[in-house]
Amino acid sequence: MSEQTAIHPLYAQLISKFPDSVVRDDRAGFNGVVVQPLNLLEVVKELRDSLGYDYLSSVTAADDFPEERLEVIYHLFKSVGGAPAVIKVFLGREEPVVPSLTPMYPGAELQEREVWDLYGIRFANHPDLRRILLWEGFQGFPLRKDWKEPLYEEDVKPFKSRWPEGKGERKELLNPYKDNVQYPREFEPSTVSGDVDQAMYKSLEYSDDPNSRVIKTDQLVVNLGPQHPSTHGVFRMAVVLEGETIVNLKPVVGYLHRNHEKIGERNTWLQNMPYTDRLDYLAPMSNNFGYAITVEKLMGIVPTERAEYIRVMMAELTRIASHTMTTGFLLNDLGAYFTPALYALEERELILDVFEEVAGSRMMVNYFRFGGVVRDVSPEVLKKIKHLVYNRLPRKIDELDKYISANEIVRTRCEGVGVLTADDAIAFSTTGPNLRASGVPYDIRRADPYSIYESLDFDVCTHDHGDVYDRYRVRIDEIRQSIRILKQVLDRIPEGPIMAGKPQYATKVPAGEAYGRVEGPRGELGFYVVSDGKPNPKRYHVRAPSFINLTSLAQMCKGAKVADAVTILGAVDIVLGEVDR
Amino acid sequence: MAENDLNNPEIDIPDELKQQIAVTTLDRIYNWSRSNSLWPMMFGLACCAIEMICTAASRYDLSRFGMEVMRPSPRQADVMIVSGTVTKKMVPQIVRLYNQMSEPKYVIAMGACASGGGPFKEGYNVVPGVDKFIPVDVYVAGCPPTPQALLHGLITLQKKIEGEHIPDTRWYKKGEVEALPIPILGPDLMDPRHFELIREETHKPLPVVDVIIEGGETA
Numbered sequence: 001m002s003e004q005t006a007i008h009p010l011y012a013q014l015i016s017k018f019p020d021s022v023v024r025d026d027r028a029g030f031n032g033v034v035v036q037p038l039n040l041l042e043v044v045k046e047l048r049d050s051l052g053y054d055y056l057s058s059v060t061a062a063d064d065f066p067e068e069r070l071e072v073i074y075h076l077f078k079s080v081g082g083a084p085a086v087i088k089v090f091l092g093r094e095e096p097v098v099p100s101l102t103p104m105y106p107g108a109e110l111q112e113r114e115v116w117d118l119y120g121i122r123f124a125n126h127p128d129l130r131r132i133l134l135w136e137g138f139q140g141f142p143l144r145k146d147w148k149e150p151l152y153e154e155d156v157k158p159f160k161s162r163w164p165e166g167k168g169e170r171k172e173l174l175n176p177y178k179d180n181v182q183y184p185r186e187f188e189p190s191t192v193s194g195d196v197d198q199a200m201y202k203s204l205e206y207s208d209d210p211n212s213r214v215i216k217t218d219q220l221v222v223n224l225g226p227q228h229p230s231t232h233g234v235f236r237m238a239v240v241l242e243g244e245t246i247v248n249l250k251p252v253v254g255y256l257h258r259n260h261e262k263i264g265e266r267n268t269w270l271q272n273m274p275y276t277d278r279l280d281y282l283a284p285m286s287n288n289f290g291y292a293i294t295v296e297k298l299m300g301i302v303p304t305e306r307a308e309y310i311r312v313m314m315a316e317l318t319r320i321a322s323h324t325m326t327t328g329f330l331l332n333d334l335g336a337y338f339t340p341a342l343y344a345l346e347e348r349e350l351i352l353d354v355f356e357e358v359a360g361s362r363m364m365v366n367y368f369r370f371g372g373v374v375r376d377v378s379p380e381v382l383k384k385i386k387h388l389v390y391n392r393l394p395r396k397i398d399e400l401d402k403y404i405s406a407n408e409i410v411r412t413r414c415e416g417v418g419v420l421t422a423d424d425a426i427a428f429s430t431t432g433p434n435l436r437a438s439g440v441p442y443d444i445r446r447a448d449p450y451s452i453y454e455s456l457d458f459d460v461c462t463h464d465h466g467d468v469y470d471r472y473r474v475r476i477d478e479i480r481q482s483i484r485i486l487k488q489v490l491d492r493i494p495e496g497p498i499m500a501g502k503p504q505y506a507t508k509v510p511a512g513e514a515y516g517r518v519e520g521p522r523g524e525l526g527f528y529v530v531s532d533g534k535p536n537p538k539r540y541h542v543r544a545p546s547f548i549n550l551t552s553l554a555q556m557c558k559g560a561k562v563a564d565a566v567t568i569l570g571a572v573d574i575v576l577g578e579v580d581r
Numbered sequence: 582m583a584e585n586d587l588n589n590p591e592i593d594i595p596d597e598l599k600q601q602i603a604v605t606t607l608d609r610i611y612n613w614s615r616s617n618s619l620w621p622m623m624f625g626l627a628c629c630a631i632e633m634i635c636t637a638a639s640r641y642d643l644s645r646f647g648m649e650v651m652r653p654s655p656r657q658a659d660v661m662i663v664s665g666t667v668t669k670k671m672v673p674q675i676v677r678l679y680n681q682m683s684e685p686k687y688v689i690a691m692g693a694c695a696s697g698g699g700p701f702k703e704g705y706n707v708v709p710g711v712d713k714f715i716p717v718d719v720y721v722a723g724c725p726p727t728p729q730a731l732l733h734g735l736i737t738l739q740k741k742i743e744g745e746h747i748p749d750t751r752w753y754k755k756g757e758v759e760a761l762p763i764p765i766l767g768p769d770l771m772d773p774r775h776f777e778l779i780r781e782e783t784h785k786p787l788p789v790v791d792v793i794i795e796g797g798e799t800a
């Protein structure tokens with residue numbers, strides 16, 4: 001960033017309070033402070049308890065290879081809005097250890113496990129530090145820069161063999177196994193049991209006091225998933241049951257871990273755009289949005305006005321499509337098998353038609369560019385959207401609302417189920433409709449406005465009970481607000497260019513770091529990118545809302561019946577592409 | 582298949598019986614009925630699964646082809662639509678599900694990922710194509726394939742089934758068909774059929790490394 005010389009007052013305050021352990025991160029383009037690992041808890045406690053940074057949004061790491069250094073990067077926010085406090089810890093490559101923030105912010109639990117899994121950084125005092133995206137026994141920590149995968153070719157794309165020479169050969173043919181695998185030296189395959197779940201089952205252990213119960217029953221571990229119709233993909237939860245009541249639950253993820261970040265650090269900046277579509281594949285436009293604004297921050301460019309309007313229009317249409325689909329599938333999970341989902345899909349199809357017309361693809365839109373969007377929206381498409389926004393969607397949403405909201409079965413099964421209090425929701429770093437259903441009016445479009453949201457009229461929808469029913473209500477309300485936003489956008493959309501400057505294929509991104517976030521349909525979608533001036537990002541991290549929303553799943557499910565776990569999961573609304581990345 | 586296709590034209594049916602009697606071969610009537618009542622397994626892996634759901638929904642309506650009965654249990658399904666990226670962590674489960682399906686069983690690899698790894702092929706946790714582990718009948722191209730493309734794939738599968746001949750089809754032969762070996766998760770994914778190769782390769786003496794400067798001769 002340009003204001004390198006001026007130090008943010010918050011950081012100045014921290015440095016003066018902890019002169020021995022906090023220094024400023026003074027690399028060009030970076031911000032935040034670097035804290036000594038041993039003093040991390042102290043500093044974070046000060047931030048949380050005295051300065052109001054009660055919301056730990058993102059925990060991630062980076063590898064400064066070839067320097068012998070790993071970094072852990074924390075982004076903290078205030079739950080009343082505003083810019084982040086960025087805290088970093090520098091560690092050596094051998095046996096790095098840092099104190100865990102999970103006891104202070106339970107929302108860090110899964111994220112710290114991810115950092116351990118991919119970077120091999122140990123978190124002292126973490127309650128359950130196991131691999132999360134990969135399996136116990138996997139060889140190596142894949143996001144470290146010196147770890148190479150079996151089909152590794154080069155550090156940077158486009159690969160020389162493909163361009164400009166164009167004599168690409170299939171990499172797997174050079175591998176001795178003719179496949180995407182590699183093994184350590186002197187390895188004996190029959191020594192491996194293949195039982196990768198032992199540690200997970202062990203972590204499910206609980207203090208079982210038979211005297212506390214009237215009827216003595218055996219406790220039972222049930223696995224739901226990864227192939228299960230209610231888990232919305234390849235999600236798995238291991239549930240400990242006492243009769244039908246859930247006593248403990250562990251989410252097991254990683255069945256769709258597609259190495260988004262490793263591949264993303266090899267792709268050029270622009271090549272990552274289509275990959276972001278495949279994160280949350282129910283809301284590709286908002287993923288594009290998040291990535292575009294993050295890189296634009298680093299590049300210091302501003303999109304044209306028309307482009308901003310088009311972006312917001314597409315993002316809100318996505319939100320409507322995604323929320324209707326979630327609502328439909330929530331009803332599926334309640335046992336209203338498929339009819340409500342068909343109603344929802346009908347509306348979604350109409351919105352996908354718009355996307356197909358502007359971007360060329362129904363789902364994988366790849367529509368945003370740094371500085372604008374790739375194609376203009378024609379008057380015919382605008383007319384189509386107008387028809388949707390003014391005539392069709394409001395009626396259909398009212399219809400959905402009328403069928404579902406007052407339905408007795410829906411209410412009995414959803415009200416008071418899966419309750420998360422406001423304090424818990426913040427502590428668990430919950431975002432999006434889940435957070436707002438607990439009564440916290442936190443919406444990034446208002447809390448930390450981006451694009452043109454500041455000039456638009458809309459309400460942040462909240463409900464107070466924090467149960468499944470309220471999560472559903474928040475989504476219905478948000479669809480109405482999105483329609484309201486769309487009406488304003490359609491009225492005001494200006495003529496003009498859709499790209500700032502010429503379209504660039506080899507994007508030049510100055511060195512530095514940036515964290516950008518948007519309010520996606522599932523919550524805070526953040527991108528943390530680091531550039532070292534090369535054509536590809538040095539670090540590319542996605543703060544995935546559905547992944548972090550899963551942290552509180554156990555809390556919500558404990559004490560509920562097993563059938564409710566399915567409903568609660570449906571209302572949390574996860575998309576596995578984003579959970580596992 | 583229309584009624585006419587079922588009738589075997591080489592056998593004369595008296596005119597007055599034309600409406601009541603159809604003569605056909607066992608193969609044809611059997612394949613005809615089977616291909617028009619395929620039950621896909623309700624099984625989604627990634628983004629492609631969303632397009633699969635759209636294909637089943639009202640607009641594209643799979644039930645026009647007799648395929649609307651999606652079964653979450655592999656025991657009741659005839660066709661597995663592998664709809665998405667197959668990861669190393671997931672592939673043992675996929676092979677297990679395939680083994681649990683009762684015969685006759687078919688597999689459709691939907692999308693670039695299931696067919697060959699797709700955009701994520703280079704990833705360390707990605708299996709480049711489900712056909713490394715289970716036999717695939719139809720590949721559908723696209724990322725994701727449009728619902729129309731998936732329908733086309735399913736119709737292609739129907740055609741394939743209609744061409745089957747009972748005496749040479751695997752599942753009607755005597756004897757049991759061996760279950761496919763389940764891959765094992767170790768330091769990396771291990772196919773039990775390759776243990777010997779793995780042992781051999783990892784015990785080879787390390788090659789003496791010559792420093793090769795790439796593209797040196799053209800410089």
Ligand code: SF4
Nearest residue numbers: 628665692693694724
């Ligand atoms: S082929 Fe494309 S759409 Fe289908 S699972 Fe792979 S990445 Fe997703």
